[in-house]
Amino acid sequence: MINVTIDGIKTSVPEGSTILKAAESIGVKIPTLCNHPDQAVKGNCRVCVCEVEGSRLLSAACVMPVWEGMAVKTRTPKVVEARKTILELILSNHPQDCLNCIRNQNCELQTLAEEYFIRDNPFSQKTRGMAKDYSTPALFRDPDKCILCRRCVEACSVVQSVNALGLDQRGHHAMVVPTMGWDLIDSPCVMCGQCIHACPVGAIGEVEEIDRLLAAIADPDTVVVTQIAPAVRVAIGEEVGLATGDMPMDVFAAGLRQIGFDYVLHTNFTADLTILEEGNELLKRLQEGGTLPMFTSCSPGWINFCETFYPDLLDNLSTCKSPQQMFGALAKTYWAEKSNIDPAKIYSVSIMPCTAKKYECSRPEMNDSGFRDVDLVLTTREIGRLFRMSGIDFDKLAGSHFDSWMGAYTGAAVIFGASGGVMEAALRTVYEVVTGQTLENVNFEVTRGIQGIKEAEVDLNGTVVKVAIANGLSNARQLMDEVRAGTSPYHFIEIMACPGGCIGGGGQPITKSNAKRVERINQIYVEDEACEIRKSHENPEVKAIYEEFLHEPLGHQSHHLLHTHYTAKNKKVL
Amino acid sequence: MSYKGIIARYAEVPGGIIEAFHAVEKEFSFLPEEAIAEAARVFKVPAAEAYGVASFYSMFSTETRGKNIIRLCESAPCHIAGAAEVVAALEKELGIRMGESTNDGLFALEFTECVGQCQATPVITINSKPYLDVTPDIIPNILAEYK
Ligand code: SF4
Ligand code: SF4
Ligand code: SF4
Ligand code: FES
Numbered sequence: 201m202i203n204v205t206i207d208g209i210k211t212s213v214p215e216g217s218t219i220l221k222a223a224e225s226i227g228v229k230i231p232t233l234c235n236h237p238d239q240a241v242k243g244n245c246r247v248c249v250c251e252v253e254g255s256r257l258l259s260a261a262c263v264m265p266v267w268e269g270m271a272v273k274t275r276t277p278k279v280v281e282a283r284k285t286i287l288e289l290i291l292s293n294h295p296q297d298c299l300n301c302i303r304n305q306n307c308e309l310q311t312l313a314e315e316y317f318i319r320d321n322p323f324s325q326k327t328r329g330m331a332k333d334y335s336t337p338a339l340f341r342d343p344d345k346c347i348l349c350r351r352c353v354e355a356c357s358v359v360q361s362v363n364a365l366g367l368d369q370r371g372h373h374a375m376v377v378p379t380m381g382w383d384l385i386d387s388p389c390v391m392c393g394q395c396i397h398a399c400p401v402g403a404i405g406e407v408e409e410i411d412r413l414l415a416a417i418a419d420p421d422t423v424v425v426t427q428i429a430p431a432v433r434v435a436i437g438e439e440v441g442l443a444t445g446d447m448p449m450d451v452f453a454a455g456l457r458q459i460g461f462d463y464v465l466h467t468n469f470t471a472d473l474t475i476l477e478e479g480n481e482l483l484k485r486l487q488e489g490g491t492l493p494m495f496t497s498c499s500p501g502w503i504n505f506c507e508t509f510y511p512d513l514l515d516n517l518s519t520c521k522s523p524q525q526m527f528g529a530l531a532k533t534y535w536a537e538k539s540n541i542d543p544a545k546i547y548s549v550s551i552m553p554c555t556a557k558k559y560e561c562s563r564p565e566m567n568d569s570g571f572r573d574v575d576l577v578l579t580t581r582e583i584g585r586l587f588r589m590s591g592i593d594f595d596k597l598a599g600s601h602f603d604s605w606m607g608a609y610t611g612a613a614v615i616f617g618a619s620g621g622v623m624e625a626a627l628r629t630v631y632e633v634v635t636g637q638t639l640e641n642v643n644f645e646v647t648r649g650i651q652g653i654k655e656a657e658v659d660l661n662g663t664v665v666k667v668a669i670a671n672g673l674s675n676a677r678q679l680m681d682e683v684r685a686g687t688s689p690y691h692f693i694e695i696m697a698c699p700g701g702c703i704g705g706g707g708q709p710i711t712k713s714n715a716k717r718v719e720r721i722n723q724i725y726v727e728d729e730a731c732e733i734r735k736s737h738e739n740p741e742v743k744a745i746y747e748e749f750l751h752e753p754l755g756h757q758s759h760h761l762l763h764t765h766y767t768a769k770n771k772k773v774l
Numbered sequence: 775m776s777y778k779g780i781i782a783r784y785a786e787v788p789g790g791i792i793e794a795f796h797a798v799e800k801e802f803s804f805l806p807e808e809a810i811a812e813a814a815r816v817f818k819v820p821a822a823e824a825y826g827v828a829s830f831y832s833m834f835s836t837e838t839r840g841k842n843i844i845r846l847c848e849s850a851p852c853h854i855a856g857a858a859e860v861v862a863a864l865e866k867e868l869g870i871r872m873g874e875s876t877n878d879g880l881f882a883l884e885f886t887e888c889v890g891q892c893q894a895t896p897v898i899t900i901n902s903k904p905y906l907d908v909t910p911d912i913i914p915n916i917l918a919e920y921k
Contacts, residue, residue, distance in 0.1 A: 357820070366822030368829045379822040380807055381829075381836075387822070773811040773821035 205271045219250055219261035219272050230274050231283065231312050233290075233400055234349035235262040237713040239358075242350055247286050247312065250274045258282055284316050292323035295344050301402040306710055308400035309347060330375070335383035337562050338391040338407060338555040339706075346376055346403040352395035359699060361674035362505065363774075364389035376403075379773055388508050388771050392501035392673070392697045393555030393706015406555050406579050406707055410586060413576060416547040417460035424547045425535075426456060427467040427527045427606075431553040431617030431702035432580050434723040438709040439584025440594060444716070445723030450599025455592050456551075456583075457600055463539075464602055467550065468609030470523040470530065471616045471625070473745070474498065475736035477762055478520045478622075479630045480753040482692055486663070491515040493668075493683060493690040496622050498522045500560035501697030501706070503766065505673050510680050511768030519763040523616065524550050524557055525566055528573030529761040530606065534749045538605045543569065549576045551583050553617070553705030556697065568761050579707025608741040611642075611731030618724040619671035619701035620647035620654060623694040627658055627667075628735045634660040642734050648725065650700045650718055653678065655690070667692045672699040775801060777809035781816050791817045791827060795834055803843060803882070804835040832886055840875035840882035842920045845899045849888035855895035856909075863910035864898075867917060880920065 201212040206223050213222040218241070223230050234245040241263055249258035253271035258279065261272075273279065291313060298304050333341040353376060356365045364387040368377040378387035396404050416422045437447040453464045482494050497503060497518040506517060521529070527550065532543040550557065554577075560566070561574035578586075587594075602608070612628055615621030624647045631639050646656045647667075652675035655668045668690045670676045676695045682688040698704045700717035703724060711717060728734060736742065750757045780797045784790035791813050798809045805828050814824035828834050835843075846852075846861060865871055868881050875882040891897045894906035898916075905916055 357822075363820030363822045366820070366826040368826065370830050377825075379820075380810065380825045773814065 202266050202268050202270075204266045204269075207272070207274055213266060217266050219252075219259065219264050219266060219270075219274075220248060222266050223261065223272070223274060228274055230261045231315065232262055233308055233312065233347060234351065236351045236354075236398065237715070239351060239354045239398075245286070245290070245347065245349060247283055247290075249279060249282050249286075251276050251279055280316070284318065287312055287316055287318055288321045288323055290347055291318060291321055292325055293327055294347065295327050296325070297345070297402075301345070302405040302408070303402035303710075307402060310401075328375075333378075333384050334407065335385035336389065336391055336407070336559065338558040339384065339389075339393060339396065339404060340407055341378075341384060341404050342402060343375060343377070344403075345401050347401055348374055348376065349400060350376065351398040351400065352376065352404060355394045355398035356389075359672055359674060360390070360392060360394055360697070361677045362388055362390055362392075362508075365395065386772065388774050390501045390504035390508060390673070390697065391556040391559050391706075392504075394698060396555070396706055397704075397708075397711045406581065407558060408582060409558075409576055409578060410582050413549060413578060413586075416549070416576070421545060422547045423462050423541055423545050424460065424549060425463045425465060425531055426461045426549045426551060427465050427470075427524065427531070428452070428456075428551045429467045429524065429553055429617070429702065430471055430614055430621075431705060431708070431720070431724070432551055432583070434617065434703060434720045434727070435553065435580055435708045436583060436587075437594075439581065440587050440592075442594065444719045445726065447594060448599060449727075450601065451594055451597050453602055454597050454600035455587055455590075455594060458592055458597070459586055459590055461549070464600070465527070465531070465535070465606045466602055466609050466613075467523045467527055467552075468613035468616070469606045469739070469741060470526040471498075471613035472610055472736035472739040472742045473526055473762070474520055474523050474616075474622075475612060475625050475629050476742060476746070476753045477526075477758055478518050479626050479633065479736075481518055481520065482626070483630065483634065484754065486665070486691065493688055493693045494518055496692075496694045498616065498622060499556070499695060499697045499702070500554065501556035502673070502676065502695045504556060504559070504769070505676065505697060506680075507766055508769040508771055509677070509774065510684065511770075513680060513683060514766040514768065516683065517766055519765065521566075521762055521764045522557075522560065524552065524577075525560065525573055525764070526762045527606065528561065528566065529568045530745075532569035532571050532573065533761060534745060535606050539603075543571060546571075547575050548573065549578060550574050551580070552577050553580050553702045553708045554698075555579065555706035557707070565764060580705075581707060581709060584709065605741060605744075608739055609731075610736055610739050611728035611734035612736040613739075614728045614731060615724055617702045618648070618721045619650065619696050620669045620694065621701065621724070623647045623656075623667055623669050623692070625736055626692070629737045630665075631658065631660060632735065632737065634663075639735070648721070650714060650721060665692065666690045667694070669694045671696045671701050671704075673697055777802065777806065778812055781809065781813050785816050791819070791824065792831075795828060795831075799834055803841050804837060804839045806838075807836070810836070832884075835882070835884075838875065839884075840880055842880060842900055843882045843884060845884050845886040845889075846872075847887070847889050847891075847895075847897045848885040849892075851888070851892040852896040857896040859910050860896050860898065860908050860913070863913045867913055881917070 234242040243263040248261040251273040330343040368375045378384045536543040558577045612625035624644045703720035704717040781794045784794040814821040
């Protein structure tokens, strides 16, 4: 341990700690911009400078390791003046656009400008005047707002191994650009949205489509139907001043009715349905010698990744559509019929933790209902904006039920929101189907948690099934390289594009660290425990849809409405 | 020689991507996108990174440019010695601005950093050949060599 004094407070910290880490441990806050708690040290913004006794120059706290006897001052007038100048320089070529900005009130630069009371910037104001990039249906880039911290570059390369973002030029002309300086759509970007979470400012964001929802609600001839994905509930509270996990599901549903949704249904219903279809698909592949390992297919960022980087492994992907798209295809067929509503009048909106879902719903093949299966995808953040705009007081709002036929769900569907959840849900059902015995302890703890790759073995009546789970695409890549090399020992692999699974999705409330992801994961399992039914095949509405409409898993109707195919992306460069 | 052939020659050289870019640049006078993509494949780095390398160094250009590259030193000694007048004369003579290429594809005009000839400022280089103590009135003569 190393003894240091920070602002007069003595402490000892592990060798190799930076000034920033040491200060944090005793509650001294040093401002940062390029620093990210889960990333490598960048040291390029200098806003974290401090005075170190005996040193003439100021030191960057996020870079400088402590030494024995070091004395640091973090709040002297000299330090404050330097930080102010650094902020003024950054702001001198930053658009003064907070009122119109997607990160207004949730921006690290804006917060520092407020904390350091930047008023009359002595430097003349000149922005670079670069065009916004709206080339993808999921994300936009506004390079003028970029402060060149490079956190998005690390998210895209190290965390996701997609490498769609890089540097262009250097020094004064440096910019962060998609591959070759092209539009994002021409890069290998998989639209996972992890760069949005990494960005401290409003230089990257989701494509907002709230106005389209409001137009549909305003039209008296349109029936607006919504589905809520499993990961949204645990995080939506964060958007309206509640703690993670603190929004009860029935109050969330009531809030959506306040906004004007006509019917509130649940993606959890099709998550349960996915388990029946995908579980049976796995058993079929095991029995009939189909392509193994089978990969899950719920995460559209992962599907994009597989289609882009592993087009030779598309046969390994489950043919099951994602729960969102299964829901879309059924809402305008089965549900419309049951509810006696003309499917042509249905406007199907899904509420998702995901940016890639915005792209997924626009895929040309997703029209098996005879219409666009899903008309609109709104992220958790967009729903948060709607709630704030509507001024709903969730403490006082009485809960509301979900509507019939596609609103019931089990704990197995809830856990789809966390990495390992699909696997655990599948095992709960597959075990009972194969062994014919009741699974007493439904908790498969090994599948849980945020670590990048998890593996497990399950004994199904003498057949040992080996499974693996990866979250974050660089972890997926490791498993895929094994499959490609023919050395993968697994039968079934669950992949979620985003770190921690959907609870860390690109459309979730801005997530500054993995610690927040872990909090959400814990809340997912609290919700699962609280469910009376925790196995997908026991969902009464799932039983009903098989009796009345689908008849059997992998049957003719399922094949038509619930399954899909994949296409190699053939990107120009990777 | 095609850019593929040029790049292939450096495939086994450790860190050969920069040398490969130099060789392509010499042949094409800029780095075509396809060459950057090919280098990314050969050296097994993401295209975004190869592009980053290509655009980082001022001696590489990622845009089509004139065959004869005129570079003008913009470091302090040349600046003080009257580089601005040389810029104006070059721009007037070629009818283009700094950073552009002539329509006939013959000349490109760029800034560069100190070329180590500060004893005889201002300095320009054409295809890496230095011209020292340049004044506006000798520019037409220098350019004539390349027409
Ligand atoms: S990025 Fe931040 S500082 Fe910049 S305009 Fe948006 S809110 Fe304001
Ligand atoms: S959305 Fe994902 S893949 Fe696309 S640039 Fe951002 S981090 Fe990279
Ligand atoms: S886009 Fe955002 S995360 Fe990326 S370098 Fe710019 S400011 Fe940083
Ligand atoms: S936070 Fe330390 S240099 Fe940016």
